[in-house]
Amino acid sequence: MPILNLGIGIGLRPIHLREIFASWPPIDWFEIISENFMKGGMPLRNLERILERYPVVMHGVNLAIGSAAPLDWDYLKKLKILAQKTKTPWLSDHLSWGRLPGAHFHDLLPLPRRKEVVDFVAERARIIQDFLEIPFALENISSYANSADDEMPEWEFYSAVLEKADISMMLDVNNIYVSSRNEGFDPKEYYSRLPLERLIQIHIAGHSDAKRYLLDTHDDRVCNEVWEIYREVVQKTNGVSTLLEWDDRFIPLEDTWKEALKAKAYQKQLLHA
Amino acid sequence: MRDAPFPDSLSEFQTWFAKIITTPIEEFDSENRISEIRKRIPPSPCLKSEERIGIYQKQYWERLFKSLQEIFPTLVRLFNYEDFNRKIAEPYLSQYPPNDWALSNLGNQLPQWLQTFYREADASLVQEMAFLDLAYQHLLFVELLPPLQPHQLLGVPTQKLFLQPGVFFFEYQTDLFAFRNQLQEETVEHWQTHPFPTLKKGTEKKYFILYRDQEQTSYEEIDFFLFHLLSKFQKGAQIVDLIPILEKEVDKVLESFQRIAAKGWLSL
Numbered sequence: 001m002p003i004l005n006l007g008i009g010i011g012l013r014p015i016h017l018r019e020i021f022a023s024w025p026p027i028d029w030f031e032i033i034s035e036n037f038m039k040g041g042m043p044l045r046n047l048e049r050i051l052e053r054y055p056v057v058m059h060g061v062n063l064a065i066g067s068a069a070p071l072d073w074d075y076l077k078k079l080k081i082l083a084q085k086t087k088t089p090w091l092s093d094h095l096s097w098g099r100l101p102g103a104h105f106h107d108l109l110p111l112p113r114r115k116e117v118v119d120f121v122a123e124r125a126r127i128i129q130d131f132l133e134i135p136f137a138l139e140n141i142s143s144y145a146n147s148a149d150d151e152m153p154e155w156e157f158y159s160a161v162l163e164k165a166d167i168s169m170m171l172d173v174n175n176i177y178v179s180s181r182n183e184g185f186d187p188k189e190y191y192s193r194l195p196l197e198r199l200i201q202i203h204i205a206g207h208s209d210a211k212r213y214l215l216d217t218h219d220d221r222v223c224n225e226v227w228e229i230y231r232e233v234v235q236k237t238n239g240v241s242t243l244l245e246w247d248d249r250f251i252p253l254e255d256t257w258k259e260a261l262k263a264k265a266y267q268k269q270l271l272h273a
Numbered sequence: 274m275r276d277a278p279f280p281d282s283l284s285e286f287q288t289w290f291a292k293i294i295t296t297p298i299e300e301f302d303s304e305n306r307i308s309e310i311r312k313r314i315p316p317s318p319c320l321k322s323e324e325r326i327g328i329y330q331k332q333y334w335e336r337l338f339k340s341l342q343e344i345f346p347t348l349v350r351l352f353n354y355e356d357f358n359r360k361i362a363e364p365y366l367s368q369y370p371p372n373d374w375a376l377s378n379l380g381n382q383l384p385q386w387l388q389t390f391y392r393e394a395d396a397s398l399v400q401e402m403a404f405l406d407l408a409y410q411h412l413l414f415v416e417l418l419p420p421l422q423p424h425q426l427l428g429v430p431t432q433k434l435f436l437q438p439g440v441f442f443f444e445y446q447t448d449l450f451a452f453r454n455q456l457q458e459e460t461v462e463h464w465q466t467h468p469f470p471t472l473k474k475g476t477e478k479k480y481f482i483l484y485r486d487q488e489q490t491s492y493e494e495i496d497f498f499l500f501h502l503l504s505k506f507q508k509g510a511q512i513v514d515l516i517p518i519l520e521k522e523v524d525k526v527l528e529s530f531q532r533i534a535a536k537g538w539l540s541l
Binding site for chain 1: 274275276277278279280282283284286287288290291294295312313314315317318319320322324325326328329332333336337340370371372373374375376377412413414415416485487
């Protein structure tokens with residue numbers, strides 16, 4: 001099935017709502033953090049107004065798929081109801097863990113990169129995709145630590161899960177760069193080994209430099225090195241839905257959209273060359 | 274429901290990892306713990322093992338502190354960021370760590386926790402403001418029912434009417450809503466160097482209703498009659514059952530029901 005290219009989007013954030021409702025800017029699509037709308041109420045009413053005018057894609061942060069805790073079916077049912085409401089063409093979350101029975105850590109924690117973990121997460125991903133009845137994608141995380149028992153590098157672990165589960169790839173090119181700096185690998189080695197035929201969406205974002213390591217903070221413009229990775233990846237596709245994440249130290253909506261539009265310019269340049 | 278069995282080794286690793294990152298920051302660098310970390314987490318080219326996992330520990334606490342600060346903006350102004358984190362957030366979170374996917378639920382037990390564990394001279398004000406901040410937060414997520422329309426009022430004397438979900442009542446000796454608004458008008462940093470607005474305690478009780486309409490959350494001061502009348506609808510009531518109350522203040526009945534209907538505080 002051909003992959004839908006929605007164009008360039010930005011994350012829907014409460015700080016921009018007033019401006020959006022006042023001017024309805026020509027943004028191709030919005031991505032939402034699923035959990036922010038799963039409790040209903042005012043956030044959902046605002047989303048309904050957005051849905052009248054824009055395509056919306058759902059991206060979660062709390063599925064915690066690789067957690068050694070039973071799947072949270074109450075969470076998944078709420079997620080599916082929201083997916084039906086938004087008509088999201090696909091739904092993504094992260095290749096990470098973040099829960100244990102009775103505890104939720106609200107972070108994207110790194111999984112041990114072992115064969116038995118690939119098998120476990122892949123089976124879960126299949127179960128989740130079957131339940132949601134829409135394409136499901138996993139995103140690579142920014143990594144600050146790994147396990148001494150790792151059996152493979154991150155790109156091999158990520159690829160193996162996607163292949164074994166037969167699901168889609170949500171590739172965060174900023175996360176590749178952040179992890180490459182923190183772990184000391186060549187980003188090209190990472191993205192050149194990924195099954196890019198599974199690529200359904202790209203995330204671009206800014207990060208913070210803590211001198212001895214980088215932090216994935218989504219609070220700045222996209223740096224040149226990340227744009228370079230983006231260019232290299234897009235070149236291997238026929239164009240792909242791209243989303244600028246910006247979650248802190250916000251700038252005006254217009255400037256956020258201008259930053260995102262750089263991705264459109266890259267795609268135009270690369271795909272029409 | 275289907276699920277995949279998780280490997281025991283994964284459960285063991287994650288339980289260990291969770292114990293490290295949920296340790297309060299100042300308790301982190303004991304020698305025993307560092308040697309344990311070095312066995313499990315290799316160093317990176319730039320960071321030692323304990324520094325690497327320390328990033329997750331710092332993120333865990335900072336994210337939860339930030340979430341509580343967002344839920345309790347008035348409390349943060351009363352304490353400032355550092356004291357709020359140290360005196361309230363960290364001890365509270367150590368007792369009530371997050372256990373579900375919604376970060377917005379993180380502060381649900383804080384008012385009760387304060388009643389038990391916060392014993393300073395300003396405890397009463399702190400507890401009241403915590404309740405108020407939490408009420409504002411809850412109203413964000415309330416699903417409103419179709420409001421009772423003014424023309425429906427006469428037709429429903431024997432039908433049970435209910436308060437809209439998320440209508441909250443408060444009775445104070447002073448106007449804490451105005452106090453809260455004044456605090457919110459300035460930043461946390463401002464209140465570190467300026468005195469708080471004066472809280473004038475009146476001799477009579479004041480009654481307030483906090484509610485949400487389609488667009489926003491609002492509060493209004495109401496008189497005791499309306500306070501008493503509306504509170505009867507919390508568990509549902511028929512207008513005919515309220516006749517004894519209505520008869521006591523006949524001249525206020527029409528105006529009160531007009532206000533109730535106009536604000537959409539009741540539903541069928």
